[in-house]
Amino acid sequence: MGSVGEAGVTPSAIPVIDFAKWNTSTSKAEQLAVAKELTDACRRVGFVYIVNHGLPQDLLDQAFYTAKRLFDLTHEQKMQAPHPDGPEVHRGYSYPGLEKVSQYMDGDEDVGKQLRQVGDCKESYEVGSEENPLQPNVWLPESTLPGFKEFTTKFYWECNKVAQSLLRAMALGIGLDDPEYLIKYHTGHNNQLRLLHYPPVAAADLESKRVARMPAHSDWGSITMLFQDDCGGLEVEDPTTPGKFVPATPMPGACVMNVGDLLMRWSNDSLKSTLHRVTLPPLSDRIEGAQRMTRARYSIPYFVSADPESLVECLPACTDAQNPVKYEPVTQRAYSKVRAKLQYPKSKPVSAAA
Numbered sequence: 582m583g584s585v586g587e588a589g590v591t592p593s594a595i596p597v598i599d600f601a602k603w604n605t606s607t608s609k610a611e612q613l614a615v616a617k618e619l620t621d622a623c624r625r626v627g628f629v630y631i632v633n634h635g636l637p638q639d640l641l642d643q644a645f646y647t648a649k650r651l652f653d654l655t656h657e658q659k660m661q662a663p664h665p666d667g668p669e670v671h672r673g674y675s676y677p678g679l680e681k682v683s684q685y686m687d688g689d690e691d692v693g694k695q696l697r698q699v700g701d702c703k704e705s706y707e708v709g710s711e712e713n714p715l716q717p718n719v720w721l722p723e724s725t726l727p728g729f730k731e732f733t734t735k736f737y738w739e740c741n742k743v744a745q746s747l748l749r750a751m752a753l754g755i756g757l758d759d760p761e762y763l764i765k766y767h768t769g770h771n772n773q774l775r776l777l778h779y780p781p782v783a784a785a786d787l788e789s790k791r792v793a794r795m796p797a798h799s800d801w802g803s804i805t806m807l808f809q810d811d812c813g814g815l816e817v818e819d820p821t822t823p824g825k826f827v828p829a830t831p832m833p834g835a836c837v838m839n840v841g842d843l844l845m846r847w848s849n850d851s852l853k854s855t856l857h858r859v860t861l862p863p864l865s866d867r868i869e870g871a872q873r874m875t876r877a878r879y880s881i882p883y884f885v886s887a888d889p890e891s892l893v894e895c896l897p898a899c900t901d902a903q904n905p906v907k908y909e910p911v912t913q914r915a916y917s918k919v920r921a922k923l924q925y926p927k928s929k930p931v932s933a934a935a
């Protein structure tokens with residue numbers, strides 16, 4: 582990773598890419614330079630800040646305002662759109678403790694259960710495409726939160742436009758002949774918009790690991806675009822020093838983009854899907870009062886996934902005599918099934934928090 586003061590590197594050591602030229606330049610050379618910069622950052626770090634991504638600030642402000650209105654509802658109101666039981670569908674409202682993010686991949690249910698004992702102190706609401714029969718949306722009644730469905734649907738598709746630009750740039754940066762190569766597998770109908778709220782929690786509980794905001798994990802899909810408020814707490818593993826996490830300090834208006842596991846596999850491990858977590862806000866003014874409560878945090882990840890029947894096999898530009906193909910082809914659907922099984926308990930925990 583780069584260091585403080587190096588060109589294009591923030592104090593948090595995550596590269597910053599200005600995407601304005603990709604969106605506006607008519608010069609192929611200028612576009613290629615942005616594409617290479619982006620792909621290089623994905624190879625080295627797997628995480629990157631994108632500025633001038635194309636989503637207007639007032640739309641982002643409205644998205645955070647919408648999330649706040651949602652999470653300010655009572656538990657009973659939010660439970661009018663409950664996340665369905667089981668690991669297959671990721672839609673609707675998950676109350677604090679329902680989802681336990683776990684990096685455990687071996688499939689032994691007992692070990693998975695142990696890892697899930699510390700509930701994550703967060704609540705979330707997930708929205709997808711209305712044209713995804715495998716993952717039907719779960720909506721609140723319109724009267725409970727007027728305009729919610731309309732706004733989140735609009736925001737979902739606006740995010741997809743940016744996602745497609747990023748995928749086009751990455752195809753070019755990876756060296757694929759067809760700039761549409763990745764887009765062909767990403768219609769946008771299998772993406773997931775997630776509104777996340779981390780309620781205030783005693784700093785001491787996070788320090789002692791009695792509760793977690795979100796433990797270290799990697800994302801499963803192709804890329805994730807994340808918008809965060811100014812609270813802080815997101816940390817990213819330094820790929821050159823396993824176990825060392827560096828802050829992904831909030832940068833107003835920027836989107837934090839990262840590579841997911843499936844794109845890492847697709848690229849024969851040339852792009853990195855990097856561990857990240859959400860922990861204590863680093864600044865003391867984000868911890869308030871005699872009880873040392875952390876401030877509430879809001880974030881909005883947008884998970885970009887390939888369509889379910891996409892066959893993920895090593896990208897043509899990612900293998901040669903020195904780099905033989907490492908993985909068997911797999912469909913997105915088969916791959917995500919394995920990952921999803923570990924994220925949600927088979928039945929609801931007894932102490933469903935309100």
Ligand SMILES: O=C(O)CCC(=O)C(=O)O
Pocket residue numbers: 775777795800807809815857859880881882
């Ligand atoms: O809340 C955040 O900043 C990170 C969220 C995240 O990593 C996830 O939902 O996978």
Ligand SMILES: [Fe+2]
Pocket residue numbers: 798799800857
């Ligand atoms: Fe994540």
